[in-house]
Amino acid sequence: MLKLAGLDLALHEILxxxxxxxxxxxxxxxxxxxxxxxxDPPAACLILVKRYGSAWKALRLGDSCLLARAGDGAYTILxxxxxxxxxxxxxxxxxxxxxxxxxxxxALVAExxxxxxxxxxxxxxxxxxxxxxxxxxxxxxxxxxxxxxPQEILLCTDGY
Numbered sequence: 001m002l003k004l005a006g007l008d009l010a011l012h013e014i015l016x017x018x019x020x021x022x023x024x025x026x027x028x029x030x031x032x033x034x035x036x037x038x039x040d041p042p043a044a045c046l047i048l049v050k051r052y053g054s055a056w057k058a059l060r061l062g063d064s065c066l067l068a069r070a071g072d073g074a075y076t077i078l079x080x081x082x083x084x085x086x087x088x089x090x091x092x093x094x095x096x097x098x099x100x101x102x103x104x105x106x107a108l109v110a111e112x113x114x115x116x117x118x119x120x121x122x123x124x125x126x127x128x129x130x131x132x133x134x135x136x137x138x139x140x141x142x143x144x145x146x147x148x149x150p151q152e153i154l155l156c157t158d159g160y
Contacts, residue, residue, distance in 0.1 A: 005048060011059040011144060014048070019138050026134035040120060043133040045158040047078075049147070056147040061132040063087070063158045068150040078145055086119050 004014045004021075026041070045062025058066055058078065066078040094108055102108060122128030130141035147153070 005050060011048065011050060011057055012139070012142070014050075015059060015061075015142055016139050019132075019134070019136060022132075022134040023136070038117065040117065041133060041135075043120075043123060043131040046132040047155050049153055049155060054149050056150060056153065058143075058145040058147055060143045060145075061130045061138060061141065063129070065156040065158075066145070067154040067156070068147045069152045070148065070150050076145070076147060076150070078143070086115075090115070 004017055007014065009017070043062075045064040046060065047062075047064035047066055048059045049056055049066070050059075056068070060066065060078060066076075068076040070076070090112060094112070097108055097111070123131050123133065124135065124137045124141045128141075130138070130143065132138055
């Protein structure tokens, strides 16, 4: 990613090249494996900010956050994600189980696996949520934002 981000390319082209590289890497990694039918392929959040001249632009897949402050003190915030409601529900339900004494992570994962898999069917679909994955469709659901010339930018992971 660092190599791609340093190139003089538009954000959509950087993302396209990244996804193509992920597709090749993933297919190479699994070519001799017997992948289970219910395999949950890897995915990740991505937030990238790049300067073009004096202006900054952002790209986001997933629910990572961005906060930018302009010279006049005005803020630009990119935080909301369609997947946040499910994440909050899952965290709340897992906390209830832990409070009730269920501390076995494998048991929690087994209990919530059907909901996780159902939620993941919404990846990169209309009405679903965006995520970086080794599929061309990921390029269709990226969010782009012109930030102008902010004085400060804070990028936060999806766990922030």
